[in-house]
Every structure is written in structure tokens, then in C-alpha cells.
Amino acid sequence: MVKIVKFGGSSLADAHQFKKVGDIIKSDPDRRFVVPSAPGKRFKDDIKVTDLLYKAYNAESEQEFECTFDTIKDRYQSIIDELNLSVDLTEEFEIIKKNFQDQISEEYAASRGEYLNGILLANYLGFEFVDPATCIFIDEHGNYDDKKTDPILSKKLNEVENCVIPGFYGSCSEDPTKIRTFSRGGSDVTGSIVAKCGQVKLYENWTDVSGFLVADPRIVKNPEVIGTITYKELRELSYMGASVLHENAVFPIRSQGIPIVIKNTNKPEDAGTLIVESTVHKPDHIITGISGKQGFATIMIEKDMMNDEIGFGRKVLQVIEEAGLSYEHTPSGIDTMNVIVELNSFIEHEQEILANLHRAVEPDSIELESDLALIAIVGRGMKDGRGVAAKVFTALANKKINVKMIDQGSSELNIIVGVKNIHFNEAIRAIYNTFIEQE
Numbered sequence: 001m002v003k004i005v006k007f008g009g010s011s012l013a014d015a016h017q018f019k020k021v022g023d024i025i026k027s028d029p030d031r032r033f034v035v036p037s038a039p040g041k042r043f044k045d046d047i048k049v050t051d052l053l054y055k056a057y058n059a060e061s062e063q064e065f066e067c068t069f070d071t072i073k074d075r076y077q078s079i080i081d082e083l084n085l086s087v088d089l090t091e092e093f094e095i096i097k098k099n100f101q102d103q104i105s106e107e108y109a110a111s112r113g114e115y116l117n118g119i120l121l122a123n124y125l126g127f128e129f130v131d132p133a134t135c136i137f138i139d140e141h142g143n144y145d146d147k148k149t150d151p152i153l154s155k156k157l158n159e160v161e162n163c164v165i166p167g168f169y170g171s172c173s174e175d176p177t178k179i180r181t182f183s184r185g186g187s188d189v190t191g192s193i194v195a196k197c198g199q200v201k202l203y204e205n206w207t208d209v210s211g212f213l214v215a216d217p218r219i220v221k222n223p224e225v226i227g228t229i230t231y232k233e234l235r236e237l238s239y240m241g242a243s244v245l246h247e248n249a250v251f252p253i254r255s256q257g258i259p260i261v262i263k264n265t266n267k268p269e270d271a272g273t274l275i276v277e278s279t280v281h282k283p284d285h286i287i288t289g290i291s292g293k294q295g296f297a298t299i300m301i302e303k304d305m306m307n308d309e310i311g312f313g314r315k316v317l318q319v320i321e322e323a324g325l326s327y328e329h330t331p332s333g334i335d336t337m338n339v340i341v342e343l344n345s346f347i348e349h350e351q352e353i354l355a356n357l358h359r360a361v362e363p364d365s366i367e368l369e370s371d372l373a374l375i376a377i378v379g380r381g382m383k384d385g386r387g388v389a390a391k392v393f394t395a396l397a398n399k400k401i402n403v404k405m406i407d408q409g410s411s412e413l414n415i416i417v418g419v420k421n422i423h424f425n426e427a428i429r430a431i432y433n434t435f436i437e438q439e
Helices: 015-026 049-057 061-084 092-102 106-125 146-159 186-198 230-240 314-320 343-361 386-400 421-437
Strands: 003-007 031-037 169-173 178-181 200-208 228-230 261-262 273-276 289-302 328-329 338-342 365-378 404-408 413-422
Touching: 003 015, 003 186, 015 061, 015 106, 015 200, 015 328, 031 106, 031 186, 049 061, 049 106, 061 092, 061 106, 092 106, 106 169, 106 178, 106 421, 178 314, 178 328, 228 230, 230 273, 230 289, 230 404, 289 343, 289 421, 314 338, 314 343, 338 343, 365 421, 386 413, 413 421
Parallel strands: 003 031, 003 200, 200 261, 228 273
Antiparallel strands: 169 178, 261 273, 289 338, 289 365, 328 338, 365 413, 404 413
């Protein structure tokens, strides 16, 4: 059973972590394809290599550039020295330094952390190194270009027995110097692309937690680990802030039925979380997980007989679109329509949007409300569960938390509630206590 294994930045932060990763890979000969991230933090106040690369590329003085660049070189050299690797990065750093000074592109700069780590890991494992700039293509919007990528990458993976292919970046053309990157955390996406093109049976995503947690451990003390979760549930939770896996990582493999398992590099014996297309496995609780984000605003539009006005909603959303904003939800009533948007983006265009809304739909009134937090309660068990929404309301009411908005998807997979930012953490704890601890 061929497997692809992806390791996050904390899993490859130093030589000690490299040894753990090597032991994991060597313990299973089916782990043939390896996707590494750039070195992450070694300790709490450390700086990730990717952040150092951004800092060096955008340095305001020669002294700052040289100091930061030397710090990056030292990070990699320490790994080489401690592992006694037979690799010399001197020439690579000379090329990178020149390209930085020529300001080739910020995306090129950001990608060098994965590139260099891939070279080291391939040398350590004795695997072939494959540069994704030659076989993974990313379009102008930062999205995976499957039509260009799949035939080339599939052919390459079919030709190698074992390989290391760095995550996070690719190119926008057959010219490997035209580097493009996914958004931060995009090594997860690379892992899915390799899983698809390598026709693997399992995608192992190794990180620093023992699976996907029901709630954020910074908010809920010792939350339970989710044993099995579907792609749809994961998508909902990731979009609303849960950050174990990049929210776009499921798309390349969703149609292939390839499962993902989240594992802990530091505790490889832990079962982790299995992510699947669908399952008859009954969840441990009615809900699978809780996640949320703060910092939203609500545009409340009121107009008598709104429901009889054809195209009203389209006109409102067109104003939002023309301002370059996306919206989160549009809960509405007979004579009211609410549009929820990200606060910081909205503030930049606030007066422009208000003026254009008045011109477009001639409302009776428009009210704004800020400091809204959205919380998603997600679970495949909700479809057959009774009184889920009532339990949510009761849990929040018992803590004297007012619900500002509620929205339930047609799939009955999730309920989203809006509360004041100040109540965000307490609301999540109340919901967790009701559905997890009291069941």
C-alpha cells in the first residue's frame, strides 16, 4: 500500500526532529513519497525559516539582509553538521542570495525554505529529490492547475521508487524559475496533489498534535481528539478557523477517495484522526467539532416589501462584489437582509458600500454592527439528532450570551451562530460542555 507522508515545520525544525521523521519513514517501506515543509520553530520564541526568508527579502538595509541571511544559513548548517550529511549548500545559497538581491520575486523567496529542507531530507533518507517547480503548476490566482500538473507529476512519480518533493510551491509555467506558492500552510495541498498523482492508498499528514481536536485547546482545556471525520466536516471546520490542515488540502483527492490521517511526529503511536470521503462509522457525539473566527461586521438592510422586489438580493451582493469583498452569510427575513462580511476589509470600503447600497436598492434604513464572532458547530450526527439547535441556544442562554445570528446549512451538517467577540471563548466552552462533556 503506497503512502505519501507530509511533515510540517515543527516536525522538521532541527536535527533532532529530522531523526524522528527518519525513523517514522524507515519503519514502513510503503512510505515512498515525502513532502516536507520549511523548518518551523524549535522553541516558543524562535522564528520560522519562512518568516526569516520574508525578512531577508524585504530587508531595509544591507546589514539587516546579511544578518538575517546568515541566520538562515546557520539553521540549515546546524542540521547538516548534527546529522553528518554529505551535502554542501554553499552554491545553493549563492544562487539564492543573488536572486534575493535581484528581487526576483517574494514567492521565490518564501519557497526556498521548503526547497532547501527537501534537499537535506532527501540526502538524509537516500531518496531522490524532485523539485516541484518542474512538475507542480500553480495558476495566477494561486490555485493548483490540475490539467498541467497531473500528467507530468504522475509520470515522474511512476518513474521513481522513493522521492522527496518539497511542499508549498510550484511554478506558473514550464520555466522552473517562475516560482508560485500556495497560501501559508500550502504544503498540505502539495501532499494532496502528490497523493492524487501518485495513486497512493493513504495520505499521512504528520504534525505536532495527535489528530484533529473537537475544539481549540487554547480555549477548551484538553479537548477530545476526533477519531474519524469526513471531508465535508473538515472543510466546514477548517474554513471557520480550525488550522490542523489547510482548508484547500482535500480538493485534489476528494474525488479519488484517498483518506488522510493526521498523526503526531512526537507521539507516532497515537491513533490520530482519519479523514474520509464518507463513512458509516458512527461519531462519538452528535457534533464532530466546534470552530470559529472573530472580527466580522453585519450590514442590516431594511425595506418594506423587499420580498416582492425581484433582484433585490442580487443588487445588494453586486455592490459587495464591486467593492472587492466576499461575504460570509446572508440571513434574511421578509423585509430585512443581513450581509456578514470580514470587518477589516469592510472598514476600508465602508462609506463607498453604504452609498452604493442606497443607490442600488433604495432601502428604508441600513444599520451596521461590528465586533461579531462566528462559531460553527459541525457534525454528520446532527442530521439524525434531535434538538441540536435548541441545545445550542440553551447552552448560550445559560451563560447569558445573546445570539446575534443563526444560520443552518441545507445539508444539516452545520449550524453557525454569531455572538459578540467578547463572548467568543465562553460560547465555545459552553457548547463543548453541552455536547461533549455532558453526553
